[in-house]
Amino acid sequence: MIIRLKNIGRSPVFFGIVIGCLVVLSEIILKGFNPPTAYGICFVCNTRDLIQWIIPLDLDAPEIARRFIILTIPGVILGSFISAKKNKEFKVQRSAKPVWMVLLGILVSIFGLIIMSCPTRLWLRLGFGDPLALISVVGLLLGIFLGVVTQRIIACL
Amino acid sequence: MFVVISLFYLLLGVITGILGQRSRICFIGGFRDYFIIRDKDLIMGVFSFFVTIRLLVLLFQLIGIFSLNWPSLIAIWNNSFIVMAFIGAVLLGYFATLSGSCPLRHYVQMGQGNTSSMWFALGMLIGIILFYWKIIELISYFGF
Numbered sequence: 686m687i688i689r690l691k692n693i694g695r696s697p698v699f700f701g702i703v704i705g706c707l708v709v710l711s712e713i714i715l716k717g718f719n720p721p722t723a724y725g726i727c728f729v730c731n732t733r734d735l736i737q738w739i740i741p742l743d744l745d746a747p748e749i750a751r752r753f754i755i756l757t758i759p760g761v762i763l764g765s766f767i768s769a770k771k772n773k774e775f776k777v778q779r780s781a782k783p784v785w786m787v788l789l790g791i792l793v794s795i796f797g798l799i800i801m802s803c804p805t806r807l808w809l810r811l812g813f814g815d816p817l818a819l820i821s822v823v824g825l826l827l828g829i830f831l832g833v834v835t836q837r838i839i840a841c842l
Numbered sequence: 843m844f845v846v847i848s849l850f851y852l853l854l855g856v857i858t859g860i861l862g863q864r865s866r867i868c869f870i871g872g873f874r875d876y877f878i879i880r881d882k883d884l885i886m887g888v889f890s891f892f893v894t895i896r897l898l899v900l901l902f903q904l905i906g907i908f909s910l911n912w913p914s915l916i917a918i919w920n921n922s923f924i925v926m927a928f929i930g931a932v933l934l935g936y937f938a939t940l941s942g943s944c945p946l947r948h949y950v951q952m953g954q955g956n957t958s959s960m961w962f963a964l965g966m967l968i969g970i971i972l973f974y975w976k977i978i979e980l981i982s983y984f985g986f
Contacts, residue, residue, distance in 0.1 A: 694864040697887025705894030728945035753847040760855020765863040765953025780957040789941040790965020799930035804869040804944040812895030816915040821931035828935020829873045
């Protein structure tokens with residue numbers, strides 16, 4: 686696979702290397718504020734931290750999230766919007782199954798909060814050496830396999 | 843100080859968004875592609891993410907910046923955390939595959955204008971509030 690230097694943004698390996706370095710860097714820079722271990726990037730936990738600032742319920746946000754607004758998720762949406770507009774890939778597509786997506790969102794966030802990570806943070810915790818993350822990754826792969834089998838069975842009916 | 847930290851996280855998010863949109867990375871879709879088509883392009887991104895972090899963490903532990911002390915696997919073997927970690931991860935993978943992609947890719951697609959992912963994000967909001975309202979007392983029966 687030949688990667689030209691101009692198109693290196695298209696390569697997922699580049700994403701992995703750059704974001705991996707940035708996440709470990711953010712862990713070092715913010716050491717003084719005592720974040721939980723491996724808290725650099727998590728899409729379930731950071732959504733919970735954002736809601737904590739809007740709704741005055743007592744969600745279990747860590748201390749760093751109560752002092753500072755963690756703006757990773759609006760940043761992801763903004764960055765992807767900028768990149769899509771620049772490459773002319775922005776297109777508003779109507780959803781085919783809205784109720785199904787809301788239901789799946791509820792389920793994914795509930796199970797994400799049970800294991801305290803989203804799929805992205807699971808690999809981050811595994812990189813930091815968490816033994817529970819090893820068990821969870823094995824379970825995640827099994828779950829993906831079962832999901833693929835289910836989708837194939839539904840497609841054959 | 844408040845503004846500096848929030849801007850730092852915002853910058854991290856913007857870079858993730860730009861690179862995530864260009865490379866179409868997905869932590870769940872990569873494995874789905876490998877299981878169906880044997881396409882190794884996306885899971886190489888996942889593994890490079892993991893390998894970079896592992897190498898950097900080992901390096902910084904050697905130098906002495908990080909001092910992590912995890913409990914070993916044998917010590918927590920009799921804990922019920924392991925059952926919840928395994929079952930929760932299986933169901934997380936199952937429902938995330940049914941939805942199509944991991945939450946990262948859903949947020950990136952939200953920036954691209956995909957309305958399905960906006961409904962998914964609404965569901966995530968509802969699910970978080972529901973979890974802390976009702977479900978956490980149900981799970982405490984299992985020793986969570």
